[in-house]
Amino acid sequence: MDTPAAPPPDLFLADDGYPAPAGVARRPAGSTESVRANRRWWDAAAPAYLAEHGSDLGDVDFLWCPEGLREAEAHLLGEVAGRRVLEVGCGSAPCSRWLRREGADVVAFDLSGGMLARAAELNRATGIDVPLLQADVGALPLASGSVDVACSAFGGLPFVADVEAALAEVARVLRPGGRFVASVNHPMRWPLPDSPDPEDLRVVSSYFDRTPYVETDEDGRAVYVEHHRTVGDWVRAVVGAGLVLDDLLEPEWTPGRTQQWGQWSPARGALVPGTLIVVCGKPA
Template sequence: MSDQHASAEAALGTTGIAQRAADAAESRAANRLWWDADADDYHAEHGGFLGDVDFLWCPEGLREQDAGLLGPVAGQRVLEVGCGSAPCARWLAARGARPVALDISAGMLRHAVAAAERTGITVPLVQASADQLPFADASFDAACSAFGAVPFVADVGAVFAEVARVLRPGARWVFAVNHPMRWIFPDDPGPGGLTVTHSYFDRTPYVEVDAQGRATYVEHHRTMGDYVRALVGAGLELVDLVEPEWPAGHTRTWGQWSPLRGRLFPGTAILSTRKPR
């Protein structure tokens, strides 16, 4: 809980943190309501950094135009999972791709509609959960997610299985998440965020609750090994693991990301995978 999200917490009646499990249905319900409640504040704070037509992989500022993790995109049908206001999908469209942008939150997709009106770049928007993709088998040439959906779904193996199902043979699935080692530190961008307080191996999710104990926000932790095993279990091949370093001159603090912490340990893990041919 933080002042940064005070309005969403107030709207949802968040009263505290519970150390307990949260299944798939509860995680979906809580995070749909959370992102609906927080969408306006999120974009007020981060919208300028994210842009309307840009593909930022992470708070460190790594862009797809420089990283090229998806390869050539012109003519490719690309699924963005957890798109938020869909700046990445619009960036892909501007480069000749045929993107589809998916998010569980109507509030986030409302911002995507507004950004489409501002830019004149319209992409198909779909409201659905990442572990229940409403698409046909082998219908996409690539899939991506820049901090969308993956940490908020209870069964990451189900997400990867769904992504693998809708990808064509040889297609890439590239996603960015909080670096798993960040779980051991407090969510603090300052000196307090440099001291280990949690076990890396404790998979108990972070759950905020209301006065009746109902989840209002859920975020799930996986170790790096958990991600790799889930990817392999879904029949995907790990191609690369990118851990962006904090760039010189980058002074922005975003939540737990800061120059102080970024100089010492990674904040983001980008896993690049491929569906075998």
């Protein structure tokens, strides 16, 4: 599987290295627009994102969420040695390299060529060669029933417009009896300010408003799109894809962990959840 070279950023970058939007809106955004916008954004943002968070993510590690839950302790995927595992939205692929080190046969994919270019560099640096694939979760280039386990650690599902179709694709490639675990932004973060300070905890929008958050360029074109779903929406999407929901986890902040990720912080994490993890399986 060939890994695309990192494309040159075609978005204006702020001093922190992240794309600087010309405007922000709450408006509808479909699958085509969301895919195009988020591929561009992550291609441009990959260096800044990994410079900021790469040390916490590690090169060969499986971090489920900013709260610090790691697969080495959580064992949400079960035994992975000898199993074929698909990582959805792998980014720089530290989770996939960890899985490969644990004996899994791994395939990692991401929408962003920029992220995959860094993943390829880290494959070479670590000596752990994980196959990398550029793909959209809405149309996986894998055979039906070809995967034992699928996972997604904050791997792009909040950016997907049609998450029902995406989960149906994951269910399609899973073998009967297969397992899927995904961590996403907790729906409760949507109506609250994007701040790590507990003093800022106040409801500023409706939890039930599913209108996407869209950042735009000077011409009004979307350059970043994030989609909100309630807890109930996630449950219905999982069940609608033909999967069985085994558990819903809301990880608490790991004691002694001081790392801050955007609005995720120890002080805020002590009060409200920041991550939702769905644990599900495909009926045998």
